[in-house]
Amino acid sequence: MDLVFVIIVEMLYAVASLVLISAGLAIVFGMMKIINLAHGEFMMMGGYVTITAVTLGANVFVAMLIIAPLVVGLIGLVVERLVIRHLYGRLVDTMLATWGLSLFFIGLATMIFGNTTTGISTPISGFTVGNYQVNGYNFFIILVSIVLLGLMYAVLKGTRLGLIARGAMQLPDMAAALGYSPERIYMATFFCGSALSGLAGAILAPLVGLVPTSGGAYIAKAFITVIAGGPSLIAGLMASSGLFGFISQIFTFAVSPVMGEVALLLAAVVLLRLLPQGVTGKFFRGRL
Amino acid sequence: MASFWAKEVPATIIIAALLVWIMPMMIGTYTLTVLVIYGMLGFSLGLIWGFGGILCFGQAAFFGLGAYTYAIAAINIGDSTIPMLLAVLVPAAFAALLGAMMFYGRLTDVYLGVITLVVTLILFKFISSTAGPEYVIGKARLGGFNGIPGFQTLNVPGRPNDYIYGDPYFYFCAVLLLIVYLLVSWLLKSSFGRVAVGIRENEVRVALMGYDVSARKTVLFSVGAAVAGLAGALFANWGEIVTPNLFSLGQSAEIIIWCIVGGLGTRIGPIVGAAGLAYLKFLLGQQSMIDNTLLTGIILVLFVLFLPKGLVPAIVSLWRISFGQRRRVPRHGARRLRSRSAGHG
Numbered sequence: 001m002d003l004v005f006v007i008i009v010e011m012l013y014a015v016a017s018l019v020l021i022s023a024g025l026a027i028v029f030g031m032m033k034i035i036n037l038a039h040g041e042f043m044m045m046g047g048y049v050t051i052t053a054v055t056l057g058a059n060v061f062v063a064m065l066i067i068a069p070l071v072v073g074l075i076g077l078v079v080e081r082l083v084i085r086h087l088y089g090r091l092v093d094t095m096l097a098t099w100g101l102s103l104f105f106i107g108l109a110t111m112i113f114g115n116t117t118t119g120i121s122t123p124i125s126g127f128t129v130g131n132y133q134v135n136g137y138n139f140f141i142i143l144v145s146i147v148l149l150g151l152m153y154a155v156l157k158g159t160r161l162g163l164i165a166r167g168a169m170q171l172p173d174m175a176a177a178l179g180y181s182p183e184r185i186y187m188a189t190f191f192c193g194s195a196l197s198g199l200a201g202a203i204l205a206p207l208v209g210l211v212p213t214s215g216g217a218y219i220a221k222a223f224i225t226v227i228a229g230g231p232s233l234i235a236g237l238m239a240s241s242g243l244f245g246f247i248s249q250i251f252t253f254a255v256s257p258v259m260g261e262v263a264l265l266l267a268a269v270v271l272l273r274l275l276p277q278g279v280t281g282k283f284f285r286g287r288l
Numbered sequence: 289m290a291s292f293w294a295k296e297v298p299a300t301i302i303i304a305a306l307l308v309w310i311m312p313m314m315i316g317t318y319t320l321t322v323l324v325i326y327g328m329l330g331f332s333l334g335l336i337w338g339f340g341g342i343l344c345f346g347q348a349a350f351f352g353l354g355a356y357t358y359a360i361a362a363i364n365i366g367d368s369t370i371p372m373l374l375a376v377l378v379p380a381a382f383a384a385l386l387g388a389m390m391f392y393g394r395l396t397d398v399y400l401g402v403i404t405l406v407v408t409l410i411l412f413k414f415i416s417s418t419a420g421p422e423y424v425i426g427k428a429r430l431g432g433f434n435g436i437p438g439f440q441t442l443n444v445p446g447r448p449n450d451y452i453y454g455d456p457y458f459y460f461c462a463v464l465l466l467i468v469y470l471l472v473s474w475l476l477k478s479s480f481g482r483v484a485v486g487i488r489e490n491e492v493r494v495a496l497m498g499y500d501v502s503a504r505k506t507v508l509f510s511v512g513a514a515v516a517g518l519a520g521a522l523f524a525n526w527g528e529i530v531t532p533n534l535f536s537l538g539q540s541a542e543i544i545i546w547c548i549v550g551g552l553g554t555r556i557g558p559i560v561g562a563a564g565l566a567y568l569k570f571l572l573g574q575q576s577m578i579d580n581t582l583l584t585g586i587i588l589v590l591f592v593l594f595l596p597k598g599l600v601p602a603i604v605s606l607w608r609i610s611f612g613q614r615r616r617v618p619r620h621g622a623r624r625l626r627s628r629s630a631g632h633g
Binding site: 035093099102107111216220256258262273 | 537585
């Protein structure tokens, strides 16, 4: 019984962390059809911002939930103005340019923070269920990702800004004709996407030792989750995170964590072969 | 085809011979060898990306596969000739399987990128986790993150104790690169190559003409992987160790950067890009002021923004503008257009 509970929590945690690390990329890809390969480095910077803010005396939760998203969002804004806006509509070129940016940020972080592992302790302590130790922080991550998905849905579906954004996503010319500059909408979208990446990096920072290259661990997973999710933003994110989280945890428990990762990647290859347009290209069509 | 044998082949051989003669006077052969190997690796991606339009994010997978195949086979066999052949064949076969899966599934750009990236990651993760003694192929332990050291390096065929290393090894690599270059040039000049370029330009049209697009893409992908595998085997011989880092994302990124900087759609561009950037990295590695990765990143971003076609095409067009014969302007069309618009006015 205890084991079942632990496994369920771990499963939910795996799904939640996939949602968290993919959300920023999903927004940028879903809205702007841009693959931001510097996404992992945005997360890495979110982590560093949190650690720096905490060592300077800020509250951990303030640093994670407010400071890190804001700072990384602003960095994203600068990146969008300087590089990405010149490359709209050129999918492969944006991938290459953002890959260059990711290398740039890795180099920058190495020069500033050094090639050493830094970290902070988790702010929520664990507890025991029967014979098993459960990390209390996992519940926080699950909570945050549920709130995040709810917020994204509410903003996109319920507010006027969300309406404009969805309109610009479907038909940018029409949005422009109605007086909304797609350029500014894209800018705002990229800000939001970067801020979400920063948030994800900040929240995951206490769980991992942070090095300048730790973004690389996230980018592939985020990339796969978003592409496998397909055109619908939230439904796709939930579907592919659920599927991949489930598969990787089954193999993690049954064999080993490495096999869990490999199973996740293999599942992605098979899935993309069967459904090249992603899960929501076939199912849940037209949903948000 | 006639001018290819009469002009291009001799010219290429003469230029290559000159370079092989002059370059060792400026750069040590040990460094030059790895530049040649990287040139071959860049060339392999330049072939499938520049001429086939297949953007492979995981060319490093075939490079690493070639290197590991060589190392494992060399430990088991003890002579380098068959391992060299295997190091070409195994990546080619692997790429044929992977390519068939992708191209018969009609996957394109982003999805192709994701799958090749993922396959590279799977190999990286798997090889990195093989530290335990249970991971053995024949006599070779896979060694996990530490890689495989101490395998038989290149020797004269049939005589395992006559090693080829140092200067002769450099000449060996250079000649192999030349042979690969000529073979690929011949392939591109043949009808297969022309159809490949046609597929790059307009896949649907070539398919409607009755060519089997999926099969041709698979074959081209496999040829590219064979070249990358050969480069991997040469690299294994040069470094005398293979590690999972050969499969890393950073390695894949670098190959793509070489192609972009050198120039896509040219044969010489990726080679120049690879050798040039690798040498730049070597020079930059000797200083510690600015981080190396940061500069690589800046170079990639600047090239994508300002010179997306790469160095070689830019230099060629600059040369044409300054020195080349001006092509005669087709006057007929211009006059007809003018008279017609005059008639309407």
